[in-house]
Amino acid sequence: MNAYKQHFLRMAIYNRWAYRQLYEKLDKHISDEDYRTDNGLFFRSIHGTLVHLLLSSKVWYARHVNSPYEEKYPFQLSSYWSRPAHEWEQAVTDRKELRQMIFIECDRWIDFVRQLDTEALMKEDTFTYVDTKGNQHERVRAEVLDHIFNHNTHHRGQITAIITKYAGQDGSPVLDLVAMPKDEFTTVN
Structure with a gap:
């Protein structure tokens, strides 16, 4: 496997590992009330932020595999981007x-990256998708994959700040990529 594809596989595996670390601390330190409280996050609560991460992952996956993303949650999936955070x-x-669904998504992304055509990635393969407002875009697949994994990191950082607010630094997860054990990557590579 070349280094370029290996990077994306490492990021997909890191994404799952980081969610495990996050959920370990959420389950240990965050009550359901604090989990659902409006903590001033863009999607209000820890729960709302995790739902956003799940739904955005589903939308981006559907775009990558060129399938419709009109599941209902209870609204049409694509309509959430025009709805208020609550x-x-x-x-x-x-x-x-929600936790179970997030880990299913993580595994789906790992499988997706494994199946990517390395040569297409190296040639900056593009794909076309329609955004939630109906606009068509053509983007380099590798750039969008970087966006997806960084988007997850961005919102997990927000959640980590709220965990720290309630549980202190000792209760907060360590989510640094370099903190992921090496065997985490090699056992699924």
Whole structure:
């Protein structure tokens, strides 16, 4: 496997690992009340932010595999981007179910990256997709993959700040890429 594809596989595996670290601390230190409280995040609560991460992952995956993303949560998936933040929280209301769905998405991205054509990535393969407002875009696939993994990191950082608010620094997860054990990558490579 060349270094370019290996980078994306490492990021997909890191994404799953970082969610495991995050959920370990959420489960240990964050009550359901604090988990659902409006903490001033863009998507209000920890729950709302995690729902946003799930739904955006589903949308980007559908774009990459060129399939429709009109699942209902309870609204059409693509309509959430025009809805207020509090409505995102209603897409998946059960905390445990949301966790399970996020890990299914993580595994789906790992499998997707494994199947990517290395040569196409190296040649800056582009793909066309329609955004949630109906606008068509053509983007370099590798750049969008970087965006997807960075987007997850961005919002996990927001959640980590809220965990620190409630549980202190000792209760906060360490999510640095270099903190991921090397065998985490080699066992699934």
